[in-house]
Amino acid sequence: SKRQERERKGDLDKFERLDGDKNQTSRSLAVRKYNLTVEREADLIRSMPILRQTIDYLLDLLDHPYDDRFLGMYNFLWDGMHAIRMDLRMQHIFNEDAITMLEQMVFLSPDFSLKCNSSETIVNRLIYVVL
Numbered sequence: 001s002k003r004q005e006r007e008r009k010g011d012l013d014k015f016e017r018l019d020g021d022k023n024q025t026s027r028s029l030a031v032r033k034y035n036l037t038v039e040r041e042a043d044l045i046r047s048m049p050i051l052r053q054t055i056d057y058l059l060d061l062l063d064h065p066y067d068d069r070f071l072g073m074y075n076f077l078w079d080g081m082h083a084i085r086m087d088l089r090m091q092h093i094f095n096e097d098a099i100t101m102l103e104q105m106v107f108l109s110p111d112f113s114l115k116c117n118s119s120e121t122i123v124n125r126l127i128y129v130v131l
Contacts, residue, residue: 003030013076031080
């Protein structure tokens with residue numbers, strides 16, 4: 001229902017749009033936006049397998065050269081990962097999978113781009129920051 005509402009309002013990030021259309025997306029492209037209000041409807045909170053698919057999709061977006069597009073992507077990634085953290089917290093999920101997901105998200109910090117060399121891909125820079 002949230003996806004349909006965002007399609008209707010044209011509230012889709014360019015990374016969620018189907019063929020560039022601001023009013024169309026798909027289940028595989030749409031990423032829940034972080035919302036300050038807490039979701040109280042249990043059916044709108046994503047399960048662990050869906051959260052895993054979402055984080056995998058977001059991390060796949062990082063496998064691009066660092067260029068001007070990264071700034072726009074950064075906001076999309078930060079928002080999507082924030083929503084994942086909220087879903088984990090609301091369900092009180094603190095298992096090994098949740099910890100792994102949180103570790104993967106830690107690299108998307110505000111000072112991340114300062115530690116990166118523009119000639120490498122984002123994935124290579126993640127390795128560089130860890131080492």
